[in-house]
Every structure is written in structure tokens, then in C-alpha cells.
Amino acid sequence: xxxxxxxxxxxxxxxxxxxxxxxxxxxxxxxxxxxxxxxxxxxxxxxxxxxxxxxxxxxxxxxxxxxxxxxxxxxxxxxxxxxxxxxxxxxxxxxxxxxxxxxxxxxxxxxxxxxxxxxxxxxxxxxxxxxxxxxxxxxxxxxxxxxxxxxxxxxxxxxxxxxxxxxxxxxxxxxxxxxxxxxxxxxxxxxxxxxxxxxxxxxxxxxxxxxxxxxxxxxxxxxxxxxxxxxxxxxxxxxxxxxxxxxxxxxxxxxxxxxxxxxxxxxxxxxxxxxxxxxxxxxxxxxxxxxxxxxxxxxxxxxxxxxxxxxxxxx
Numbered sequence: 001x002x003x004x005x006x007x008x009x010x011x012x013x014x015x016x017x018x019x020x021x022x023x024x025x026x027x028x029x030x031x032x033x034x035x036x037x038x039x040x041x042x043x044x045x046x047x048x049x050x051x052x053x054x055x056x057x058x059x060x061x062x063x064x065x066x067x068x069x070x071x072x073x074x075x076x077x078x079x080x081x082x083x084x085x086x087x088x089x090x091x092x093x094x095x096x097x098x099x100x101x102x103x104x105x106x107x108x109x110x111x112x113x114x115x116x117x118x119x120x121x122x123x124x125x126x127x128x129x130x131x132x133x134x135x136x137x138x139x140x141x142x143x144x145x146x147x148x149x150x151x152x153x154x155x156x157x158x159x160x161x162x163x164x165x166x167x168x169x170x171x172x173x174x175x176x177x178x179x180x181x182x183x184x185x186x187x188x189x190x191x192x193x194x195x196x197x198x199x200x201x202x203x204x205x206x207x208x209x210x211x212x213x214x215x216x217x218x219x220x221x222x223x224x225x226x227x228x229x230x231x232x233x234x235x236x237x238x239x240x241x242x243x244x245x246x247x248x249x250x251x252x253x254x255x256x257x258x259x260x261x262x263x264x265x266x267x268x269x270x271x272x273x274x275x276x277x278x279x280x281x282x283x284x285x286x287x288x289x290x291x292x293x294x295x296x297x298x299x300x301x302x303x304x305x306x307x308x309x310x311x312x313x314x315x
Contacts, residue, residue: 032204032205032206033048033049033202033204033205033206034049034205034206034207034208035047035049035050035072035080035099035205035206035207035208036071036072036074036080036207036208037049037070037071037072038067038070038071038072038082038083039070040056040062040069040070043055043056044056045070045082045083045097047070047082048202048205049168049202049205050082050099050167050168050170050172051167051168051196051197051198051199051202052139052167052172052194052195052196052197053194053195054083054097054190054191054193054194054195055193056083056085057085057095057190057193059087059088060085060086060087060088060093060095060190061085061086061087061088062083062084062085062086063084063085063086065279066081066084067081067082067083067084070082070083072099075098075269075270077100078100078101079098079099079100079101080098080099080100081096081097081098082097082098082099083095083096083097084096084097085097087187090178090179090183091243091244091246091247091249091276092158092177092178092179092247092249092276093177093178093179093183093187094175094176094177094187094275095174095175095176095187095190096174096175096176096177096275097173097174098172098173098174098175099170099171099172100112100170100171101169101170101171102166102169102170102171107166107171108166109133109142109143109144109164109165109166109171109173110133110135110144111133112144112164112166112171113133113144113145113146113162113163113164113173114132114133114144114146116146116162117129117132117133117146117147117148117160117162120148120160121148123272124150126150126151127148127149127150128148128149128150129146129147129148130147130148130149130159130181131145131146131147132146133145133146134146136163138163138165138191138192138194139191139192139193139194139195139196140196141165141167141194141196142165143163143164143165143173143191144163144164144165145161145162145163145188146161146162146163147159147160147161147162147181147184148160155248156179156247156248156249157179157180158177158178158179159177159178159179159180159181159183159184160175160176160177160184161174161175161176161177161178161184161187161188162174162175163176163188163191167196167199168199168200168201169201173191174187174188174190174191176188177275220258220300220301220302220303221293221300221301221302221303222302222303222304223293223302223303223304224304225304225305225306225307227304228257228259228290228302228304228306231263231290231291231293232288232289232290232291233263233289233290233291234287234288234289235288236284236285236287236288237284238277238280238281238283238284238285238308238310239280239283239284240280240310240312241276241277241279241280243276244274244276244277244310245312247276248312249274249276249277249310250277250310250311250312251273251274251277251309251310252272252273252307252308252309252310253270253272253273253274253277253278253281253282253307253308253310254270254271254272254273254305254306254307255268255269255270255271255273255281255282255285255305255306255307255308256268256269256270256271256303256304256305257269257285257303257304257305257306258301258302258303259290259293259301259302259303259304260301261292261299261300261301262292262299263289263290263291263292264289264290265285265286265287265288265290266301268282268285268286270282271305273308277308277310281308281310284308285306285308288306290302
């Protein structure tokens, strides 16, 4: 009797599975993958959608507060930070692995890299071009690299490099920061271990949709930073990062902010600022509180820029 019962259960389960297959539509959409979802395993970052893998170099640590578990972070310029690495024992050393869709869809990697560096040089008279875009090969893929030099706190030289390749329709590569040309070369050469899959785009891959705008989005106004500053009722000063203090790094962090009808900082995006200073600026500004901005007596959402200054004492 038990054997008959067991046989009946097995047959019933097989029949149910067959029925489920029969009911599933033939044109059911395939499972999708997100470009944002990278994987970090055994010291290697991999991204199936962008089609490459990169071992994390020895002596470098992942900044999990920016890319936790390989989950990419969207930037205000629509690019993605895929991996943010910090060199152990070096307050300046950075490797920022990112992907960006060309604005017009047709730009070359050479134009992308050259344009990015020249744009940074325009920002400050302290920035000096070291080399314009030159061709380099990593992982069997053609890259272009351009470098420039700046000054931290107006004194300490710091070197920046952009090295990117166009793959699967995206600019993929690194922005690196170091205190010497040799350190810049060392950081950039992390790409020697990169490996690429086929150029063909994975049709299952999609970019995560933007967050929907609130229903009150049409009731937004843009105001100057000076006007917004008058409305501040609670201001939290940022903590000066110790590694930035030791490196004598100072300057401005510029943030793009959206303030809701109640005066809370609802959205905050980095516009510019040193990577050692920006996190503390963002952390502080998120705690600020404003008076509601009234237009004809009606509270409005406000878009504005916030500038946070980091200044070291002369002592």
C-alpha cells in the first residue's frame, strides 16, 4: 500500500510540473540582468552586462560605503561607479572604476578621455596637462589615457589619470589619483589584469529605471545658493576627515540639492569636490533643515546648489 501511495505522489508531482510548463506562455520574457549588479568574489570584480572582470590589485581596499557588494552607484552625470578602491596607507590613492554612456552615442574613447581631462583643467589654474589622450592596450582591448596634475591645498602635487575604452557601447575604465607619476602608473596598470568577454551586447541586460519623480515635481523652483542659505534653520558642520587633514587637503565641495516642502534635504548629488572631502560634506548636509520656501503662500520644492568649505588653519 505504501508503494502505491508513493507512486501516486511522484506521478502527481510530475503531472503538476508538466501542467505548469504547458500553461507558461511560449513568449514569456527572459530573465533580466541589471548593469548595476556587479559581483565581487575571490578578489575579482565581474560584471556580466558590461562584459568584463577585473582582479582587485594587492594593497587596495574596496570602499563599501560607495559600492557595497559590487552594487554600482549612479552619479549625477548618468555614469555608474562600478568599483571604488582606496590604497592602504595612502590618504590620496584612488582607483574609481566606472562606466558611462557617450552623450551622443558615437564619441570615441579618445575624445571621451581628452574631453574629460581638458574639462578638469578649465576648473582651476592649478591644473596642468601632463599628457593628452594616448593609446594603450589592456586585456586585448584598446584604451586611451590622459593625465593632469593639480595641487592639494595649493601646495601638494597630486596626479590624476583617465584611462577608458569603448566596449559594448559604453566608456569603461578608470579614473585614478596618486601623489606621484609613479603611483599614477601603478594604479593605472591595474588594468593589465582586466579580461573582456565578447563585444556583443547581452540582450538580457537593462539599466535600472530612474526613481520616479514625486507627484509634486511640477511644483519645484530653482533658487540661488544665497537665497537658500537665508532659509537654513539647522546647519550641521562637517567633520574634517583625518586623512584629508594629514594630507593638507582643503577646498570646496559643491552639491546639487533638492529641498522638499517641509524644508528637508530630499536629494543630494555631488557636483564637484575632492573625494576625501565629499563624503563628510554629504553626511553633514543631509542633516540640514530649511524653512519652507513659499511662492504666493504655497510651499514649494526647491532645487539649489550648496557649497561646503573645508579650510585648514595655518597653525
